[in-house]
Amino acid sequence: MGNSGSSNKVSAQDKAILDMKNQRDKLHQYQKRITVITNRETEVARECLRKGDKSKALLALRRKKYQESLLAKTDAQLAQLEILTADVEFALVQKDVLFGLKQGTAVLKEIHREMGGLEAVEKLMEENEEALAYQREISETLAGKMSNQDEDEVEDELDALEREVTDVNVTMPDVPTAELPLAEDLNRQKDRAKRRRERDEALVAA
């Protein structure tokens, strides 16, 4: 943290903004002063009237009027100053936004360059497609070379695994008899053989 302060240095723009804000503060103080003066003049006028000195009261009121006109003028100046300050500050914000956009665009471009352009992506996708197709072929070839018995064994194992996974937390009661599952197995094997035949036929037809 210690050294990062140096990157937060006050810029020339900050100094200019400070000058404007100081000017604004001075106007504020000036207005405060004038307000006090006008209040006092009113008091003076009232006092003079009480004493019956009409001309003096009039003079005080004239002075007050003049001070009030000054007040209105400073109000306008103050508004101008504030608008200018706000504009400068907003411009600085805009500058920051622009800088952010520039950075983001540069990064995005750099990433695209690393990716090698649209053509490279298209080419890659094509190659990917080809590789996938090739892989499918290999799988089919491999699958075709397996005997029915092998397939059966593989699928039995899958079933066994599935059972294991689903029943892993359930303590099952002991199997009552050994015959029923055997018959079931036979049935299942028959079913599967039938399904495979149908599929093969379908493939041939296709």
Place this chain on the structure above:
Amino acid sequence: MSTEQNPKPFHFPPHHSFPPFFTLQPTSSTRASQLSSWSALILSYCAHHRLFSLRFPSALALPLFCNEGLGRRLRAGDVKAVLAWMGSAEGGGRVEWVDGGGKKGVGTGTGEGEILGEEGLTGRCWVFWRRAEEWAAVVEEWVERTGQKGVVLTLYEIGEGEGTAGEEFHGMDGELLRRVLGVVVKRGRAQVFGEGDGLGVKFF
């Protein structure tokens, strides 16, 4: 800065109506508890009326130091002793004399029947009902809350501006404010720039 800004009356603690409270006791244990009671009272009184400093001898006339109903007041010598204790390490460094005022003549004998000023209690002292570090945190919190990080602010704006009217540090003495901002600058969280009366600060 000795104007009282809080319209609500300050509720003095019951011991403020207890006559012996206005005479510092010689017994050391009694004196110690008396000093800390006075310290707490002065701090809460100044916090209530948002007094950042006390100017002597005029501050001796504050209801803080004299109970009209009781006809008692804390004598200047005793006030000086209390303030000296508050400024010590034991008192938590809550008081600090401006320009070394009030230092000279500490511990001089107190003249009987004399009340105001004649005992050399003149000058101005800060009363830190919040320490400079605490003030720094308050100001930083305000900057954070109002989204003014990175914005150039004038010191006048922070102390006297309309934007800080409801804040605790509003009306703070310029000198004290500069000191508080000095703490923030030291932490590397702000930078003070400009010259003369037109100082500005930018928080990071």
